[in-house]
Amino acid sequence: MEIQLGELTFDVLASGPESAEPVLLLHGFPQTAHSWHRVVALLNAAGLRTYAPNQRGYSPGARPEEVADYAVPNLVRDVVGIADALGLDSFHLVGHDWGAAVAWSTAIAHPERVRTLTAVSVPHPAAFAWARANDPDQVKRSEYINLFRMPGRAEEVLLANDAESLRKVFGTALPVEDTEIHVRAMSEPGALTAALNWYRAAALSEGAAPPARVPTTHIWSTADVALGETGARKCAEFVDAPYELRVLDGVSHWIPDEAPEAVAHAVLSRMAGTSAG
Template sequence: MSEIPVRVTTSEEGDASASDSIDELVTHDETIANGVRLHYVEAGPEDGPPVVLLHGFPEFWYSWRNQLPALADAGYHVVAPDMRGYNRSEKPHGIDAYRLSTLADDVAALVRTLDTSVAHVVGHDWGGVVAWATAMTHPEQVSTLTVLNAPHPLKYVRDLSLEQARRSWYALLFQVPWLPERTLAARDFAAIERLFEEGVAVPGAFTDEDLRRYKAAFDRPGALESALNYYRAFGRGTVRKQLPGAIPLVGDRLVTSPSPIEVPTLVLWGERDPALSVDQTVGLEHYVVDVRVERFPDASHWVQFDASDRVNEALLAFLGEQ
């Protein structure tokens, strides 16, 4: 297979943040997708090409506050849901309700509510993992795939190194019942606040208002347990029953040999990510036919905040090519 095109993007001046007028830009709505009530915001012309933005942990639709205006201004119909279990969306009980295949089915069902039944799918962190899975299991509904600091789930498990396992120590902690919920909620969600404040590469990338909104989202009943169940479902291997071609390896881990993703794919990666190694971008040509990688050496896991302007530029250029 051909070598993946890799671009390295830096900035000496930093990136501008979206204004505080995000609430004036978006409208709120909800729908039933895959049997679950999902809250979402949307912006841009309804007849524009649809773009679905999938957030990660521990966030909600607001994760995309810097991308929503840029995409809407460019003429896209942007839909950013609260993922199953998050913020104002429904929170089903039980770990099995958060299997990766179920989450991908949620996205596919959401896309089917759009007039075209196909969309550009963009995901960060857990939203990126779900975006990968959606392109694997519902390729007919994904026109392009863009992933920000999220590993391909099958590559992640197959190539799991000691270094990556060390970085992902928290995922093991999250397998324990109730204790992670109490730890994260303690002292007015101090651990979540610290995750944002200390995890970014650009000081002040998250404002006090951002932190207030995130804490409010997780103060909703059941929100923390539901969000942690993403990790628990993946960690317990329930995903292996659902992804095509999966076989068990070392307990609940898996390797698979599915057909490579054929959807045009862009991977945007902040290299200063303490949780996920940049090695996750190496070897993707074995999993994706048409993939390019753009790396941001001066950005963290929260690349859409640290390098918002450059992320928007790369995303709009990629979507404009299709």
Template sequence: MHHTFIDTNGIRLHVVQDGPADGPLVILLHGFPEFWYGWYRQISELAKAGYWVWAPDQRGYNLSDKPQNLASYSIDTLAADIIGLIDAARRQKAVVVGHDWGAAVAWWTAVVYPERLERLVVLNVPHPVVMKRFASRNLEQMLRSWYIGFFQLPKLPERLLARNNYRLLVKTLLGSSRPGTFTRADLEQYKTAWSQPGALMAMINWYRALWRSPESRQKSIRVKVPTLLIWGAQDHFLMQEMATFSIDLCDNGRLLLLQKATHWVQHEEANRVLEGIKGEVTI
């Protein structure tokens, strides 16, 4: 794997690259509270299959730039970051893959820039419009998303998450995943990323910008590019019903439901996710 820094959309992102530079471009977008390392089970295998893999630390995470103002974390800005990466690769299109917040960015990139995506693969996060609808109107999802409201508070979330060597974040990862999903070595990698100066505040600012810097109005919220939504049915945070509503917003969408997987599906079902990214998945 090659570590580099890419200038895009007015900031600099740390990007891990692997595979042949003349292969199909795949961009892997992590979510909260991960960083590029969340894809380590897929990066090398995709490279072996001939793909040129780019796995960035998204803005605010790990070694990438961490703007301080909330507007810098709007979904429109985050999507523009990805277009900047495709431009930096000197490509017209890419396969864009996202998990958690990375999935939200991938969805919105497909809505706003459909001509720049070859395919879309999203893991365990619904279309942003579906998420906003459920998070504001569905009581069960509102209860599951309680932390979004908590993250709107100033300074307190950062202090609590950093306490006792990031105990709360570690507990969240271990408590919401299948036993053995995250090893002690994995957790040390995450702690190093979380301890980067300004990282915790920037990571939480994604949630703060969710309501204060909403997405731009689009003529259509439909997804026109071929889409695969992979969903772990044991997700503690997000209701499975949102997956079906999201596929309904796709012109060419398929849903792969993995009954035994949790929210951390790319870790627990690494091979199935790999097949999905390569376009070889069977449903």
């Protein structure tokens, strides 16, 4: 379906029983809503209604030009606006990578709208900021962000030689056909720049983010090359609600693709109130 928010048009993948409990799923970089298709199938089979939008910059009709347009508050407004357009007073929220960062910020800003939060890979913004400031391991893991913030240069590097470096980002965690879906989307004119603008617009004051006050599960994987253990362990300090950290041994950063059953189980357990915490 398409959802119009002002001048922006968002493509949203909707499936599952229309009258069932709603789950919003937010993808990360450099993926599209397609990244959720395995998780969505499991949630739909469990009787849930799912909505997975191609977020700002990823939907061709929602690709503003200014870097500031991609600041987190705008991304949060998109989530709430999509929920409003769908008639959802409240919803379960799931996010991976950048989608997790937006999901955290949405839950913090609008706890009355978010029934449960499942944040995959990326911890609470304050936990991540603390790790980047205090953990040499996380500092090294985050070095790629410096490249991604370089206008023009990042696009050149990632798209050179038929997007060779962009494909390498995924490693071997995704089937070739799934990698190609994302690479094709990011190769569209303006698409990669819009996606990278999330990094370029990111505030440096993330450590000031208040605690989340909704029931939360954070999923972190030990083979994630971008996100280390420090931020994942620190995350518990920034949730004032039932909370659980789930650690997936040997799984890469691409958790929804590589371990969809673990993600779906975490979402369903959190919804049922059976997670630890």
